[in-house]
Amino acid sequence: MTSIANKVDQFKQTFREEAREVLVDLESALLELNENRGDPELVARVFRALHTLKGSGAMFGFDELAAFTHHLETAFDEVRNGRLQIDSELIDLTLAALDQIKVMLEDDAGNAAADGSVCAEILAKVLQMTGMAESRPAGPKPEQAPPANHNSDACNWRIRFTPGPELLLNGTNPLLLLRELKQMGDLRITASMVAIPPIAELDPERCYVSWEMVLATAAGQDAIRDVFIFVEDSCELVIEPALSPLLPAAACAAEMTAKALEDKRSASGGRRNHDKADNASSLRVPAVKLDQFVDLVGELVTVQARLSEIAARHDDPEVTEVSEEIERLTSALRENSMTIRMTPIRATFEKFRRLVHDLARDLGKDVELTIEGADTELDKTVIDRLSDPLMHLIRNSMDHGIEPADVRIAGGKRATASIRLSARHSGANVLIAVSDDGRGINAEAVRSRAIERGLVSADEQLTESSIFALILQPGFSTARQVTDLSGRGVGMDVVQQSVESLRGSIDVASKPGSGTSVTLRLPLTLAIIDGLLVSVGEAYFVLPLANTLECIELTREDIEKANGKQVANVRGEIVPYICLRQYFNIHSERPEIEQVMVVETEEGRYGFVVDQVLGDYQTVIKNLGRLYRHVQFVSGATIMGNGTVALILDPQRLVQDALRAEAQGGRGHPVSAAGSRRLKDISAANAS
Amino acid sequence: MSLVLEECETQSEIRLEGAVDIACAAELKKLLLQALESGKELRVSLERAICLDVTAVQLFWAAGCEARRLGLGFTFAEKVPEEISSALAVAGFESLLVSENGSQAGSVR
Numbered sequence: 001m002t003s004i005a006n007k008v009d010q011f012k013q014t015f016r017e018e019a020r021e022v023l024v025d026l027e028s029a030l031l032e033l034n035e036n037r038g039d040p041e042l043v044a045r046v047f048r049a050l051h052t053l054k055g056s057g058a059m060f061g062f063d064e065l066a067a068f069t070h071h072l073e074t075a076f077d078e079v080r081n082g083r084l085q086i087d088s089e090l091i092d093l094t095l096a097a098l099d100q101i102k103v104m105l106e107d108d109a110g111n112a113a114a115d116g117s118v119c120a121e122i123l124a125k126v127l128q129m130t131g132m133a134e135s136r137p138a139g140p141k142p143e144q145a146p147p148a149n150h151n152s153d154a155c156n157w158r159i160r161f162t163p164g165p166e167l168l169l170n171g172t173n174p175l176l177l178l179r180e181l182k183q184m185g186d187l188r189i190t191a192s193m194v195a196i197p198p199i200a201e202l203d204p205e206r207c208y209v210s211w212e213m214v215l216a217t218a219a220g221q222d223a224i225r226d227v228f229i230f231v232e233d234s235c236e237l238v239i240e241p242a243l244s245p246l247l248p249a250a251a252c253a254a255e256m257t258a259k260a261l262e263d264k265r266s267a268s269g270g271r272r273n274h275d276k277a278d279n280a281s282s283l284r285v286p287a288v289k290l291d292q293f294v295d296l297v298g299e300l301v302t303v304q305a306r307l308s309e310i311a312a313r314h315d316d317p318e319v320t321e322v323s324e325e326i327e328r329l330t331s332a333l334r335e336n337s338m339t340i341r342m343t344p345i346r347a348t349f350e351k352f353r354r355l356v357h358d359l360a361r362d363l364g365k366d367v368e369l370t371i372e373g374a375d376t377e378l379d380k381t382v383i384d385r386l387s388d389p390l391m392h393l394i395r396n397s398m399d400h401g402i403e404p405a406d407v408r409i410a411g412g413k414r415a416t417a418s419i420r421l422s423a424r425h426s427g428a429n430v431l432i433a434v435s436d437d438g439r440g441i442n443a444e445a446v447r448s449r450a451i452e453r454g455l456v457s458a459d460e461q462l463t464e465s466s467i468f469a470l471i472l473q474p475g476f477s478t479a480r481q482v483t484d485l486s487g488r489g490v491g492m493d494v495v496q497q498s499v500e501s502l503r504g505s506i507d508v509a510s511k512p513g514s515g516t517s518v519t520l521r522l523p524l525t526l527a528i529i530d531g532l533l534v535s536v537g538e539a540y541f542v543l544p545l546a547n548t549l550e551c552i553e554l555t556r557e558d559i560e561k562a563n564g565k566q567v568a569n570v571r572g573e574i575v576p577y578i579c580l581r582q583y584f585n586i587h588s589e590r591p592e593i594e595q596v597m598v599v600e601t602e603e604g605r606y607g608f609v610v611d612q613v614l615g616d617y618q619t620v621i622k623n624l625g626r627l628y629r630h631v632q633f634v635s636g637a638t639i640m641g642n643g644t645v646a647l648i649l650d651p652q653r654l655v656q657d658a659l660r661a662e663a664q665g666g667r668g669h670p671v672s673a674a675g676s677r678r679l680k681d682i683s684a685a686n687a688s
Numbered sequence: 689m690s691l692v693l694e695e696c697e698t699q700s701e702i703r704l705e706g707a708v709d710i711a712c713a714a715e716l717k718k719l720l721l722q723a724l725e726s727g728k729e730l731r732v733s734l735e736r737a738i739c740l741d742v743t744a745v746q747l748f749w750a751a752g753c754e755a756r757r758l759g760l761g762f763t764f765a766e767k768v769p770e771e772i773s774s775a776l777a778v779a780g781f782e783s784l785l786v787s788e789n790g791s792q793a794g795s796v797r
Contacts, residue, residue, distance in 0.1 A: 168710050173741055175779045182778055191780035199720060199750035204713035208746055211780060 012171065015060040017284060018230060019105055022049050024347055027098055030091055031353040035368065037086040044220075046094070047076040052226045053101065055180045059173060059230070065104040071123055072097055075130050090129060092361075095354065097122045156242035157217065157224055162210035164234040169205055172231050178211065180227050185217030214242050233283075287380065290341060297330075297337045302639055304330040305617070309642050341381070342524075345423050345432070346374035348383055352394055352421060359398045366416045367402055376423035378430050382502055382522055386432070389495040393434040393518050394419065396492070401438030401516050411513060413437065426602075429504075429652075430524060435517035441510035443467045449476065463663060468508035472496040503635050505653065521602075521652070523635070533617035533646065534597065534610040536580045537588025540646035542619050542638060543608065547599040547651045551613055554594040568596050568607050577607030578658055599651040606655045621648060633657050693719045699729045701765075705736040713743035720751040730755055733765040740772050745781050752784075 026049035033042040050073040057066035072094055078084035100119050159181070163174055181187055189211055196208040215224065224239050225232070304326055311323035349371045356369040378386075402408075402417040409415055420435040443464055450456045450470045462470075470476060474493040499506050504522035523529075531542035552570055554577075567574050577596055581588070588611075596607040621636040633653040637645050690705040691712060700723035708716065723730045732748065734740070755762035776782060 168741070168743055173709075175742065175775055178779050179775070187778075189778070189780040193746075193749050196746050196750050196753075199717065199724070199747065199754045202717065202746065202750050204717040204743055204747060205710055207742055209742055 012060050014170075014284065015056060015062070015230060016105055019053060019056070020102075021347075022052055022229075023098060023102060023105075024350055025049055026053075027095065027354050028350045030094055030098070031357050033086060034088065034091045034357065040080075043076060043079050043086070044223075047073065047080055048223055048226050050076055051223070052229050055176075055227060056230045059176045060171060062104065065101055068097070068104065068119060068123070069101060071126050071130075075126050078130050084130060089125075093122055093125055093129075095357075097126070155217065157215045157221070158238075158240050158242040159213040159215055159224065160210070160236070160238040161213070161228070162236040163207040163231070164236075165203075165206040165208075167207045167231060167234050170231070170234060172234075174207070174209075174211075174231075177227055177231070178213075181213065181215060181224070184219050184224065184227075185215050187213055187215050189213045290380070294337050294341060297334055300330055301334055301619075305640060306642075309640070338379075341379050342377040343380045343383055344375045344377050345383055345386075345430075348387055348390070349374050349421050349423070351387075352390065355391060355394055356398065356419060359395065363398060364404070365398065365402055366405060367398060368416055368418055370418060370420045371422070372420065373423035376425060376430060378423075378522065379524060382430075382524075385498060385502055386520075386522075389498040389520065390421070390432070390434065392492070392495050394421075397434060397436040397438060397516070401436040401440075403439050407439075425524075426521070430522050431519055432522065433517055433519040435515060437515040440512040440514055440516055441468060441471070441508070442512060443510075446470055461663075465508070466660070466663070468510060469506075471508065472506060503650070505656075529619050529621060529635075529648070531617045531619045531648065532597065533614040533640075534580075534595070534608075535612045535614060536584070536610050537586045539584065539586055540614075540640060540644060541580065541610070542617055542646050542648045543597055543599065543651060544635075544648070545616065547601070549598045549600055549605065552596050552598065552607075554596045554609055556592060568598075570596075570598060570605075570607075573605070575605050575607050577609050578654060579609040581609070581611075583654075583658075601652045601655045603652075603655050603659060606651065608649075608651065608654070617646075619646075619648060691715055691719055693723055695723075695726060695728070697728075699731055700726050701731045701733060703733045703736070707738050707741075708734075708744045709739070709741040710743045713747065716744060716747050720747055724751065724754055724758065724760070727758070727760065729761040729763075731761075731763050731765060733767075734769065734772060735765060735767045737769060737772060739775065742779075745776070745779075745784060748784060 026046060029042055029045040029049065033039065033046060036042060050069055054066045054069040054073050057063075057069060075084060075090065075094075079086055079090075084090070096118070100115065100122065103115070161174070161177075163172075167174065178187075178189065190213070192210045192212065193208075195210065196202065202208070217224070221239055225237070228235065228237050307323050308327055311319045353369055353371075356367055359365075360367040397419050402419070403411070403413075405415040408417065418437045420433070422435070423430055423432045425431075446467050447456070447462065447470075450467075450473070451458050453476065455470060455473055455476065456462065472492050472495070476492065496506055499520050499522070502522055504520055507519045507521065508516070509519070510516040529542075530545040532545055532548055534541050534543060550570075552568065554568060558568065562568075566579060567576050569575075575596075575598055580586070581590065591611050594609050594611060595613050596609050597613065598605055598607050617638075619638045621638060633650050635648040635650045637647050640646055690703075691708075692703045692705075694701045694703065702716075702719050702723060704716075720730075730751065752762045773782075776784060
C-alpha cells in the first residue's frame, strides 16, 4: 500500500512537471494568438493544451483544476467552431486563469489554494462569453463534458493502445483515457484479454489488457495523441487513419489478438516483453541528482589528473597504461555529463512573452517581442540564474527604452515597438542579447550623472562603451522618476552582479533614437572546461581551449625587432600580446624562447606570452570566493594533480582590462598599468 | 474498501464494497484463489462497489478462465452499479459481467 501510495505521489509529481511544460506552451500560444487572432492552428494549440490539462488533471486527482480548465476548454471549442471570436478580453481572462491553474497545480492536493474569488470571477466571465452563464452556473464536472466533434467532417482513426506493464502502478487509470476518447466522437472499442496469464501467475498490479479502437472524430491525430500524453512513454500507441470507415474494431482486433498471442508465447512467465515500452526514450531526473553527478565527475577529473601526474613520475608501463585508460574514460564521462546538463534556453525566453504582454498593457505601449536562437543550449545552472537579469533588462527596455506611441510616430518610427531577445554561441560562450528600437541611451546624460555622483571626474576621457558601462554601477540611474518597474537605480548593478556570479560580462551598445542592445556574455558551463595548462616561472595558468587558436615561439630576436612594442608577427599578421610574467609581476628568469598562445577574443586576436605550454588540461573550476569576486580576468582556480593551484584565465577580460588600462593611462604600454595594480589580488588568490 | 469471502455449502461468494482498485488487487487475488481452491461455484457481488479498475477486471477475467478450466461456475450477482457497468462498457469489458442466469448482470442506480 505504502509503495503504491508513494508511486502515485511520484507520478502526481511527474504530472505537475509535465503540466508546467504544457502551461508554458499554453501561455506562449495565447500570446501568439493575441497577435494572430485568425490563426486556427494557434486556436487548436490552445484548445489541445487546455484539453490535456483537463483530462490529465482529472486522471491524476486534480479535480478542481480539471473542472476549472473545462470551462476554458469549452470557450476555445466555441472559438474553434466559429461561435466565439478571439479578443483581448478572452486572452487576458485565459492568461489570468492560467495563473490560477499554476497555483492549483502547486497545491498538494491540487485543490482550493487558488484565489477562490478570482477563479469565480474568471469563470463567470468565461461562462458569460460562451453564453452558458444562465444555463450552467455551477458547471459540469470534467467527465460530464459534452461529446465533441460529432459532425460531418469526422474521420476514422484506428487506435491501438497497449499499456506497459507498470502503467497501473503509475497511478494511471486507462479507463479514464478511454472515456476521454469517447468524448471526442464515436468510439468502437475492443479490449484484448489474451495476454492475461492464469490467475496463479498473474501479478495483480501489472497491466495485461490492451485495446483496439476505431474513433470517428473531427479531431486530428495530435488531439488524439494528447489524450495519451502522460502515458506515451509507458505504452505502445499506434494512431493511424482507418483504411475503411466501416472497419469495425472487432475486425481490427483479430490482428491484435494474434500479436498478443505471439507476445505471450515469446514472453517468459506469461508476461509480455515490454522492452520497448520500458526503455523510454527519455526520463526525468531531479536536478539535484544531476548536480551531485556533475560534482562527482568534477572530483574524478581532479583525481585523474593526480593519477596522471603520479604515472608520469613512475616510469612503469603498466601504471601508465591504466592511467591513460582512466584518462580516456574520464574525458568521455566528463563530455557526457556536460551534455546532460545542457538545456535549450527556449523555456526561459518564452516566459518573457507574458511579461512583455502584461507590461505593454500596463504601460499603454504596443510592443512585439521577437525571439531568436531559442534552441541555443546552455548549462542548466546558468539558465536557472538568467531569469532575473533578463527580466530586469526587459523591464528597463519597456519602461525607459520604448517611447510612447505618439513620440515614436513623431520620430518617424512604427507605433509598434520591438524588443528582440536572442541567443547564439560564440566559442566557449553564449551571447544573450536584449535589444530594443527605443530612444537609446543618451551618453552625455550618463556622463553628467556619473560626474554628479562622483563616479568619474569631469576631465576624465571616456570612450562611448566606458560611458555605457557606467549604467552598471551601483545606484546609477538617469531616470528622474521612480516607477513600479524600474528607475530606482538598483537594477542594472544587480544585473551586473548576477551575470558576474555566472562568470559572464555585460556589453551595452546604444544609438540615440535607434535603440539599445545589452549583451550578456556567459560561459557554456560553470563546472568544467577544457583548457591548456601553461607556466610562467613557478606559476601555473589555464587558458580555455575554445579560445585558443595556436601557439608560436617568441625569441629574444623577435622582441628586439618589435622596437619595444608588444606585438608578434604571426605569418604576416601583427598580433598584440600580453606578457603574463609582466602582467602578474612574476619574478623569475625569462627563458631564451618563450611561447605565445594566440587566442580569439571579441576585440580580435591577442597573444599571451608564457614560458612553457604543458598541454591539454581538463579543468574543474573552483570559485575563488567572495573576496576575489572583483578579480575579473580570472574565471576561477583549479587544483592540479600535484596539489598546486592554477588560475583559470579569462582571455576576453584580460584583453579588455589591458585595453582599459591603456585608455586610462594614455599612450602607455597596454598592460603595464593594469599589471602592478592587479598583483596583490592575484598573489592573494594564489596564496589562498 | 472491503472484501469479504463467504463460503456456503455449494457456493463461495466474494462481496466487494467501495473502490475496487490496485490498492486491494493483491488481496482480491488471494480471495479469488482461495475461493477457486474450495472447488465450489464462485459468485461475485459488486452491488456495493463504487468503481472497478483494470486490475480488478483482469483478476475477474483470469478467475473466470480458471473456473471454466476447473469446471466450476463463475458469475456476478445481478445488480451492478450503473457507474461500473457503463465504465466497463466504455472500456470494452461488457462481456465480463455475466450474471448467474447467463445474462448480462443488470444495473442498479
